[in-house]
Amino acid sequence: MNKQESRTGRVIIIGGGPAGSALGCYLSKMNIPNLILESNHHPRPHVGESMVMSTIRVFEDIGFLQTMEECGFVHKYGASWFEVKGRESSIRFADFPEEGISQPYTYHVERGEFDHKLLMHARSLGSEVYQGVRAKQVVFEGNQAVGVEVDLGGESVTLSADLIVDASGRNTLLGRQLKMRKNDPIFNQYAVHTWFEDVDRGQSETADYIHIYFLPVERGWAWLIPISDRVSSIGVVAERDQLRQFHGDADGFFNEYVKSNRALEQAMAGARQLHPFKTEGDYSYVMDRFVGDGWLLVGDASRFVDPIFSSGVNIALYGAKFAADAIQDAFDKHDFSSDVLSPFEERTRQGVAIWYEFIRLYYKLLPLFTHFIRSEKYRAGIHRLLQGEVYDRAEAPVLDAMRKYIATVESNESHLLRGQLASIPIDDLPLPE
Secondary structure, three states: OOOOOOOOOOEEEEOOOHHHHHHHHHHHHOOOOEEEEEOOOOOOOOOOOEOOOOHHHHHHHOOOHHHHHHOOOEEEOEEEEEOOOOOEEEEEHHHOOOOOOOOOOEEEOOHHHHHHHHHHHHHHHOOEEEEOOEEEEEEEEOOEEEEEEEEEOOEEEEEEOOEEEEOOHHHOHHHHHOOOEEEOOOOOEEEEEEEEEOOOOOOHHHOOOEEEEEOOOOOOEEEEEEOOOOEEEEEEEEEHHHHHHOOOOHHHHHHHHHOOOHHHHHHOOOOEEOOOOEEEOOOOEEEOOOEEOOEEEOHHHOEEOOOOOOHHHHHHHHHHHHHHHHHHHHHHHOOOOHHHHHHHHHHHHHHHHHHHHHHHHHHHHOOOOHHHHHOOOOHHHHHHHHOOOOOOHHHOHHHHHHHHHHHHHHHOOOOOOHHHOOOOOOOOOOOOO
8 A cells, every 4th residue: 555545643653762752742743643652651761871962952843951951960061981091082062062052061861760751741742642551563454554553451452543653662563573673793782781879980070971981802891971960870881792701790790891991990999889780782783674654663663773872862863853754744745655754764774874884983993993082183073973963974074084094004914003903894884975
């Protein structure tokens, strides 16, 4: 079915995380009726507490910025990287202002509260919100998505809609249902993380930055994210094989890698653990398609990229923004076919591809990436990417510079830095047009 007149005049959004809630906000502001189905009850625990600067535009679009301030979330003014021996390199956002961003900081958030407030904001704008309602599957008539089967009080009920949006996050409900999910062949990361009290965040001017620590293992790193004045989120990330080779539990794995970076070990010297460790796996995947007749995928339901640059919420929010534009076009044309929705997929894939290229080059360079942070020539370009300005490859020439730098080091077998390049391949990354 390629074209169909409106049956219900509404959109069903599966998932009340950042992607689903932001999309609900946009649609409600467009006077497009929408229903958000969230399987859990907010607030719910969730990893991913740090935002990039470009999220501010979306918060302003949907009228949510004041709520962010009222919540008292920690202001994030920059980012710091710490080499294994402790040397720090940092970037301050205010040094590189971007058009359309009205403040010199973004936020570190407690995700349970952030997700809850954003979902309630969607409700306040007009979205119907149902929590504790699990979507079992998307219902099709031929190739056309026409509804969602949900579990209500132990009974299966089908809710109909003109368009179904899967914003179910890493549950990837529709991706799994249609067997579209493909795990990334390069990344198989594993994280161990929890909250600590009284972590030493270092010098005052960078204390509220996100801190990234290089670890002496390929593709290994750790994060420090301020949650409040005294509480910090700390996580250690490494390839899953590193965990398999480590003969111990998650606690031992975490503690061993904390000791491997001098600055991180010092930061954790007086810290007190507040909660048991949590683990995250299956870090990177992509769906074959992001749209179809009567459906589309937003945020982590479509693509998840290694979170080294806090890109997850940014991709979710901008995916919601782009999806809203495509959905409005579909309602204007009374046409919910994949052809009408395809501009959303093209735009989203372009942005995620730039994030992915940046991340691959970053891992290849570790710890040589700090050369680009310190460089007066490339510092602004790196900053644009870190802010989430990633939707036009032509505006990211620093990626070409990173490629050239890697090629120069690799082409000289006696180059002093050759041994510091990681073995991660980059030859399969497409060249920009």
